[in-house]
Amino acid sequence: MMFHPGILALLLGSGLTTCMLCYSAWQGVRIIRHWDIASGSEEQLELERRTYLVSTVMGYAMGFQLLSLFLFIYTADTLSSLFIGAMCAAGSLKVNGFGYPTLVIKIVCCLLAGLWLILNATDNKAHDYPLVRIKYWLLLLITPVLIAETTLQGFYLLSLKPNIITSCCSVLFSTGADSVLSNLLAMPHSLAKAMFFVSAPIAVAGGLNVYLRAKGAMVFAILSLCHFIISIVALISFISVYFYELPTHHCPFCLLHQEYGYIGYFLYAAILIGTVFGMGTGVIDPFRSIASLRHVIPRVERQLALTSILATLVFLGITGYILLFSNLSM
Amino acid sequence: MNMSAINRQRYILDLALSSMARRKGKNIALVIVYTFVLFLLASVLFAVESLKKEAALILRDSPEITVQRLVAGRQDLVPIDYIDAIAGIRGVQSVEPRLWGYYYDAFSGANYTLMVNAALNDQRGAMVIGTGVARRNELGKAERKLGKGDVIPFKTADGTVLVLTVKGLFPSASELVTADLILVSESDFRKIFAIGKAQATDLVLRVGNAKELATIAGKITQLHPDTRPVLREDILRTYEAVFDWRGGMIVMVLSIVLFAFAILAWDKATGMSAEEKREIGILKAVGWETSDILLMKFWEGAAVSLTAFFLGIVLAYGHIFLVSAPLLQPVLKGWSVLYPQFTLTPYIDGYQLATLFFLTVIPYTVVTIVPSWRSATIDPDSVMRT
Amino acid sequence: MIRLDNIRKVFNAGKPNEFVAIDGINLTIDTKGATAMKGPSGSGKTTLLSILGCMARPTSGRITLKDREMSSLPERFLTEIRRETFGVIFQQFNLIKGISPLENVMIPAYPKGEKFSSLRKRAMDLLDLLNIAGKAHSKVEWLSGGEAQRTAIARALINNPAIVIADEPTAHLDTRLSLEFMEIMRRLKDAGKAIVIASHDPIVYESDVIDRIVEIRDGRLVDRGAGP
Numbered sequence: 001m002m003f004h005p006g007i008l009a010l011l012l013g014s015g016l017t018t019c020m021l022c023y024s025a026w027q028g029v030r031i032i033r034h035w036d037i038a039s040g041s042e043e044q045l046e047l048e049r050r051t052y053l054v055s056t057v058m059g060y061a062m063g064f065q066l067l068s069l070f071l072f073i074y075t076a077d078t079l080s081s082l083f084i085g086a087m088c089a090a091g092s093l094k095v096n097g098f099g100y101p102t103l104v105i106k107i108v109c110c111l112l113a114g115l116w117l118i119l120n121a122t123d124n125k126a127h128d129y130p131l132v133r134i135k136y137w138l139l140l141l142i143t144p145v146l147i148a149e150t151t152l153q154g155f156y157l158l159s160l161k162p163n164i165i166t167s168c169c170s171v172l173f174s175t176g177a178d179s180v181l182s183n184l185l186a187m188p189h190s191l192a193k194a195m196f197f198v199s200a201p202i203a204v205a206g207g208l209n210v211y212l213r214a215k216g217a218m219v220f221a222i223l224s225l226c227h228f229i230i231s232i233v234a235l236i237s238f239i240s241v242y243f244y245e246l247p248t249h250h251c252p253f254c255l256l257h258q259e260y261g262y263i264g265y266f267l268y269a270a271i272l273i274g275t276v277f278g279m280g281t282g283v284i285d286p287f288r289s290i291a292s293l294r295h296v297i298p299r300v301e302r303q304l305a306l307t308s309i310l311a312t313l314v315f316l317g318i319t320g321y322i323l324l325f326s327n328l329s330m
Numbered sequence: 331m332n333m334s335a336i337n338r339q340r341y342i343l344d345l346a347l348s349s350m351a352r353r354k355g356k357n358i359a360l361v362i363v364y365t366f367v368l369f370l371l372a373s374v375l376f377a378v379e380s381l382k383k384e385a386a387l388i389l390r391d392s393p394e395i396t397v398q399r400l401v402a403g404r405q406d407l408v409p410i411d412y413i414d415a416i417a418g419i420r421g422v423q424s425v426e427p428r429l430w431g432y433y434y435d436a437f438s439g440a441n442y443t444l445m446v447n448a449a450l451n452d453q454r455g456a457m458v459i460g461t462g463v464a465r466r467n468e469l470g471k472a473e474r475k476l477g478k479g480d481v482i483p484f485k486t487a488d489g490t491v492l493v494l495t496v497k498g499l500f501p502s503a504s505e506l507v508t509a510d511l512i513l514v515s516e517s518d519f520r521k522i523f524a525i526g527k528a529q530a531t532d533l534v535l536r537v538g539n540a541k542e543l544a545t546i547a548g549k550i551t552q553l554h555p556d557t558r559p560v561l562r563e564d565i566l567r568t569y570e571a572v573f574d575w576r577g578g579m580i581v582m583v584l585s586i587v588l589f590a591f592a593i594l595a596w597d598k599a600t601g602m603s604a605e606e607k608r609e610i611g612i613l614k615a616v617g618w619e620t621s622d623i624l625l626m627k628f629w630e631g632a633a634v635s636l637t638a639f640f641l642g643i644v645l646a647y648g649h650i651f652l653v654s655a656p657l658l659q660p661v662l663k664g665w666s667v668l669y670p671q672f673t674l675t676p677y678i679d680g681y682q683l684a685t686l687f688f689l690t691v692i693p694y695t696v697v698t699i700v701p702s703w704r705s706a707t708i709d710p711d712s713v714m715r716t
Numbered sequence: 717m718i719r720l721d722n723i724r725k726v727f728n729a730g731k732p733n734e735f736v737a738i739d740g741i742n743l744t745i746d747t748k749g750a751t752a753m754k755g756p757s758g759s760g761k762t763t764l765l766s767i768l769g770c771m772a773r774p775t776s777g778r779i780t781l782k783d784r785e786m787s788s789l790p791e792r793f794l795t796e797i798r799r800e801t802f803g804v805i806f807q808q809f810n811l812i813k814g815i816s817p818l819e820n821v822m823i824p825a826y827p828k829g830e831k832f833s834s835l836r837k838r839a840m841d842l843l844d845l846l847n848i849a850g851k852a853h854s855k856v857e858w859l860s861g862g863e864a865q866r867t868a869i870a871r872a873l874i875n876n877p878a879i880v881i882a883d884e885p886t887a888h889l890d891t892r893l894s895l896e897f898m899e900i901m902r903r904l905k906d907a908g909k910a911i912v913i914a915s916h917d918p919i920v921y922e923s924d925v926i927d928r929i930v931e932i933r934d935g936r937l938v939d940r941g942a943g944p
């Protein structure tokens with residue numbers, strides 16, 4: 001195993017976050033079993049106090065997950081010089097079978113944590129904690145995912161050895177390569193462009209539907225998810241290429257570097273916000289019939305939809321800008 | 331974000347800071363330890379990163395491929411006539427024989443690296459020495475440094491003594507690589523080590539296209555199966571791995587310090603004085619909610635963390651880059667009789683700061699979550715019941 | 717205005733040291749007028765007061781505030797309502813040391829995030845009303861007993877509550893200051909606020925400011941004095 005400080009930091013961070021989540025989940029079990037808002041017993045009061053703890057922990061966990069995602073990519077990037085053939089994070093992640101799955105599950109964890117926080121915030125706006133049991137069931141479902149993330153990441157990091165031969169992004173993300181990932185991502189850029197520029201307005205339209213008419217949240221949630229996937233594909237397929245002005249450079253990670261003005265952070269922030277807030281509308285929508293949430297949910301959905309729309313437009317804007325002003329023409 | 335939300339943050343932050351100022355003693359102790367932990371970790375990270383960059387810079391001008399010959403797994407001399415076949419490989423721009431070796435100097439107990447430099451070939455008896463060599467003195471004693479005109483006697487492999495005169499010295503700026511280096515002429519070298527004209531220590535190649543390195547290395551091994559081509563990338567990678575590994579080992583050792591710090595933080599957080607409990611009780615009684623108190627605790631933690639982070643990093647920066655890490659140098663550079671003295675070039679990036687954040691601020695925050703929550707959930711009527 | 721229906725408060729329920737502090741109390745507090753709560757220590761006075769002021773939740777029973785059911789409201793909503801409705805004066809004043817009286821007075825309004833200038837002005841006006849504006853920036857530790865008392869009162873009034881609650885306010889005061897306190901209560905009553913004072917001090921419950929006396933003993937009400 002490599003004793004790189006960055007690796008130690010990631011393992012420590014993930015380990016602590018998982019411990020926090022497990023503790024919260026255990027609290028959650030108690031809450032699910034004994035919660036009774038109408039009761040004034042000491043036990044109920046204690047449970048209400050505990051919900052503050054879980055909310056706080058989840059808030060921090062979300063923050064750490066997000067930071068951990070970027071630290072992970074950065075560590076992979078820094079370690080790339082130790083692997084033959086790797087020129088950036090893309091190659092480092094390919095070194096063993098755990099690299100890319102870890103990245104995917106880390107992103108999934110960020111999304112789940114974000115959705116939980118939205119659900120929690122909505123629940124807190126009502127006078128009687130109507131979603132408390134649902135919330136904690138969801139927490140019980142999220143916890144194993146986080147445990148899986150920590151485990152996968154652990155396997156990935158602990159089995160890294162220098163000098164292993166791997167591939168770089170131009171090989172991984174090109175049409176000649178031999179994996180589902182590369183086949184999917186290396187589609188002709190004209191197709192990717194078409195998909196992206198069709199999906200974006202549809203997603204925005206879905207959002208406007210929620211914002212203006214307070215309807216169609218579930219549809220918007222699904223549209224957001226689809227747009228998320230299409231955006232990532234588009235990013236690798238052509239958006240990154242326009243930034244690098246090099247037809248073979250598809251790396252999704254180099255965008256985070258200084259030489260491109262750290263534009264990657266803005267792009268990924270926009271995508272993540274757009275997706276989480278968009279899917280958030282769908283997560284809370286099924287509960288609009290509950291009495292105490294009747295007035296709360298439409299208002300929250302509108303706020304979420306608006307934020308999601310703006311984020312999507314930001315991403316669209318940056319993409320449009322680089323397509324117009326890049327020195328590359330394809 | 332509307333104004334009232336921002337105002338709320340400001341008010342609560344204000345009270346958090348004033349509340350901390352009222353308990354200076356306890357908080358200062360925590361900040362000092364926190365800063366110390368950060369100082370140690372940051373020093374390690376900065377030093378390792380800087381050394382890696384130095385190594386990369388130094389190796390930039392080294393040959394892309396070095397061909398060694400192995401006999402029974404050990405490095406042996408390379409016949410000069412291997413050059414012909416290798417030079418013929420497509421992509422190889424030049425092949426040169428290189429002569430160098432280690433000379434053990436019993437007088438000072440040091441190992442010097444002797445190397446042939448073509449520029450000295452017409453100056454028999456002359457040598458250029460590094461600053462570490464210039465400090466040559468009898469084992470354990472300190473004497474004046476060697477300068478131009480001074481001599482060093484070398485015991486040759488066939489029993490005679492060859493005396494060489496210092497013609498020049500390497501500048502101390504290059505100490506990291508030249509400290510124990512002595513450049514000599516070819517004939518002197520061959521005399522000292524009794525190596526015949528037909529042999530060299532290794533061969534160095536210049537290759538035009540970096541992508542061809544692996545192919546060329548493969549062809550060399552095919553032509554001469556007893557050789558081992560070493561790629562510059564491999565050397566660089568090994569150095570990086572070694573520095574990383576050393577840095578990581580130190581961090582692992584420091585994890586004990588980190589653990590102790592976590593315990594201290596936990597203790598400080600849970601051991602709320604009666605006065606503190608009373609204050610929070612009052613706040614809750616007059617209409618502050620649990621989230622308000624949690625926010626106040628958050629700002630307290632943030633203030634402590636930010637102060638320690640900033641101080642720790644500034645101190646580490648000074649430690650490494652202004653006074654060259656007197657505490658860490660021996661561990662990082664390895665054991666040797668000759669310690670090169672040099673100054674490290676400052677190099678900090680966001681990645682190092684993020685790593686430090688993960689190693690210190692996150693454990694601190696996690697440790698203080700439950701104590702903060704406990705203090706925040708004090709009953710509003712607690713001040714009435716005392 | 718506030719109605720307590722069959723309120724029970726039990727501490728350490730189910731354990732060997734189970735203690736019933738309030739054992740089935742029904743009480744209504746009106747929008748105007750001053751009520752005194754009389755009873756020996758250990759009678760449950762303080763507990764009843766804290767439940768009345770929505771600082772504690774009853775184990776069973778209902779609290780209704782202006783037709784709104786409060787007993788099962790989560791803390792974050794309860795606190796908001798409590799802040800706006802009640803102003804509490806404690807037995808020990810409970811001012812925060814190390815900060816000025818002015819800041820002490822402003823603190824209950826911090827969570828609302830009101831603009832600083834308007835908040836400060838309101839606080840200064842209150843201190844002025846109680847004749848301690850001159851001490852606004854001194855240290856709380858240097859205040860005399862009477863000045864501290866008036867700072868505590870000002871603090872209770874910062875959010876313009878409808879009901880002022882005081883828990884043994886004269887316990888640490890001499891006769892002169894106790895009478896002064898009751899005069900201030902009279903002024904508040906005349907300004908339209910409801911007052912509830914828990915006290916076993918005759919200066920309080922025999923004062924003519926008080927419209928109604930409620931007696932509590934062993935967690936139950938004993939008497940109802942004359943009154944609406």
